[in-house]
Amino acid sequence: MRGRSPDWRGLRLPGWRAWLLLAALLGAWELYVDAGGADPLILPAPHAVARSLYTDRSLLWSNFLVTAEEVLLGILVAAIAGLAFSIAIHLSATLRRAVYPLLIASQTIPIPILAPVLVLWLGFGILPKLVVIGLVSFFSIVVTTLAGLAAVDPGLIKLMRTFGASRLRTFRHIELPSALPGLFTGTKIAVVFAVIGAVFAEQAGASSGLGYLFEQSIPQLLTARAYAAVVLLSAFAIALFALLTLAERLALPWAYEPTGEPS
Amino acid sequence: MIEAPVQGPHDLHRRVGVWVEHVSRSFVTKRGVVHTLDGISLRAVPGEIVAVVGPSGCGKTTLLELICGLQTPDAGTVRCDPAALMPQRDLLLPWLSAVDNATLALRARGISRDQARADAAPWLERFGLAGFELARPARLSGGMRQRVSFLRSLLAGKPVLALDEPFASLDAITRAEMQGWLDRVLSSEPRTVVLVTHDVEEAVVLGDRVVVLSPRPGRTVAEIDVPLSRPRRRTDPAVVALRERVYEALGVGA
Numbered sequence: 001m002r003g004r005s006p007d008w009r010g011l012r013l014p015g016w017r018a019w020l021l022l023a024a025l026l027g028a029w030e031l032y033v034d035a036g037g038a039d040p041l042i043l044p045a046p047h048a049v050a051r052s053l054y055t056d057r058s059l060l061w062s063n064f065l066v067t068a069e070e071v072l073l074g075i076l077v078a079a080i081a082g083l084a085f086s087i088a089i090h091l092s093a094t095l096r097r098a099v100y101p102l103l104i105a106s107q108t109i110p111i112p113i114l115a116p117v118l119v120l121w122l123g124f125g126i127l128p129k130l131v132v133i134g135l136v137s138f139f140s141i142v143v144t145t146l147a148g149l150a151a152v153d154p155g156l157i158k159l160m161r162t163f164g165a166s167r168l169r170t171f172r173h174i175e176l177p178s179a180l181p182g183l184f185t186g187t188k189i190a191v192v193f194a195v196i197g198a199v200f201a202e203q204a205g206a207s208s209g210l211g212y213l214f215e216q217s218i219p220q221l222l223t224a225r226a227y228a229a230v231v232l233l234s235a236f237a238i239a240l241f242a243l244l245t246l247a248e249r250l251a252l253p254w255a256y257e258p259t260g261e262p263s
Numbered sequence: 264m265i266e267a268p269v270q271g272p273h274d275l276h277r278r279v280g281v282w283v284e285h286v287s288r289s290f291v292t293k294r295g296v297v298h299t300l301d302g303i304s305l306r307a308v309p310g311e312i313v314a315v316v317g318p319s320g321c322g323k324t325t326l327l328e329l330i331c332g333l334q335t336p337d338a339g340t341v342r343c344d345p346a347a348l349m350p351q352r353d354l355l356l357p358w359l360s361a362v363d364n365a366t367l368a369l370r371a372r373g374i375s376r377d378q379a380r381a382d383a384a385p386w387l388e389r390f391g392l393a394g395f396e397l398a399r400p401a402r403l404s405g406g407m408r409q410r411v412s413f414l415r416s417l418l419a420g421k422p423v424l425a426l427d428e429p430f431a432s433l434d435a436i437t438r439a440e441m442q443g444w445l446d447r448v449l450s451s452e453p454r455t456v457v458l459v460t461h462d463v464e465e466a467v468v469l470g471d472r473v474v475v476l477s478p479r480p481g482r483t484v485a486e487i488d489v490p491l492s493r494p495r496r497r498t499d500p501a502v503v504a505l506r507e508r509v510y511e512a513l514g515v516g517a
Binding site: 161164166 | 358
């Protein structure tokens with residue numbers, strides 16, 4: 001039996017060039033601020049951010065846990081809702097025509113406008129955060145999942161009809177698996193939006209979280225701490241992206257197989 | 264019109280076979296109405312292998328879809344036993360193993376995966392796919408993929424097989440091998456077969472009868488019987504002579 005082990009190609013840590021580039025950028029930033037190019041209260045130097053990451057580590061960590069929970073739950077909700085929504089508008093052309101323009105319009109609403117309304121309706125708990133994260137993540141998930149559903153070869157649908165398959169079984173055996181790579185792609189894109197969404201949602205009304213910490217640190221002139229929060233958020237987004245990539249390789253190994261004849 | 268499925272594919276008596284009578288089919292496109300088939304008639308008695316050859320765009324795929332009940336004729340009658348399609352490209356699902364692709368028709372009827380795999384196991388062995396049961400299509404050669412695709416249509420258990428240029432995508436050597444293979448399979452597993460092909464030699468080697476279609480709109484221009492024993496060698500003078508007759512009917516004679 002062959003063809004069982006997943007293909008790990010392209011799943012490497014960033015190479016030395018990426019680290020070199022990062023070091024060069026941080027160095028330039030450090031020199032710029034140290035030479036008096038910018039007020040450290042506006043733009044703190046990397047060493048100050050690094051110091052804050054260390055000295056404020058327990059504060060940052062406890063707030064990170066709050067934001068991480070919001071983001072993870074929000075992404076999960078968005079992925080499930082996105083898949084369900086994609087299936088519904090894939091199966092119903094009427095629904096697609098009615099809802100798709102509204103879906104696009106919903107993405108143009110700035111979150112800072114929407115977030116206070118959600119806080120008003122849903123309170124200061126995790127719920128309004130999940131809604132915001134869900135809203136900003138939903139669109140990319142729906143677009144890529146729908147593309148997967150629509151890319152199914154019409155010949156396969158005909159084939160299933162000659163096999164006497166019901167619409168439901170055709171969907172379950174053909175269309176649903178075809179949609180899964182799109183679901184993963186959309187969720188990977190959504191991770192970045194989800195983190196930003198979490199910050200906006202927390203700024204609109206929260207008592208903890210990295211976005212809340214960010215909001216509190218600026219007026220207290222603790223700019224380096226605000227930057228430290230941003231560094232953590234970025235690292236979290238990168239880690240989530242990598243984790244999803246890994247999960248996709250494990251769940252859908254076939255999507256990464258090079259096609260070709262065995263030699 | 265499609266008759267209700269009968270017991271199994273093996274009782275070929277009391278069957279209609281394939282009966283297409285004076286069928287026309289046209290499509291409305293942006294450029295106007297395209298007449299794909301114009302009063303075509305095609306008859307395959309149960310167990311017969313009818314090869315259909317014709318120039319590109321003569322409506323061969325439309326004909327197969329009519330036989331499979333995927334389309335209805337504008338005029339004329341289609342009476343056929345239940346038919347399973349074998350598409351031109353193999354259309355194997357990249358996420359399924361060879362055995363799970365082969366049993367798609369069984370799964371489509373609600374048979375469990377384990378049961379379907381058990382039913383298909385001897386077939387994979389017979390089709391030279393032993394050891395590749397759990398390999399996904401990306402790991403299979405072109406000939407193996409085509410065998411899985413054929414097995415998938417065969418296991419649908421329909422008395423009629425509608426083969427749409429099944430070997431067109433293969434290289435010449437593999438194609439010749441696959442034609443010999445299909446000939447052996449069909450002599451042990453008789454089915455009513457409508458084989459659409461561009462390959463005149465394939466039509467003469469495999470068909471009991473060769474039906475030649477005109478360019479669009481497709482209509483029958485010749486029917487040539489192939490009263491030769493099997494397996495047929497493509498170098499056999501009788502095969503060569505019949506091949507020339509088909510070319511003549513197509514209007515590309517020497």
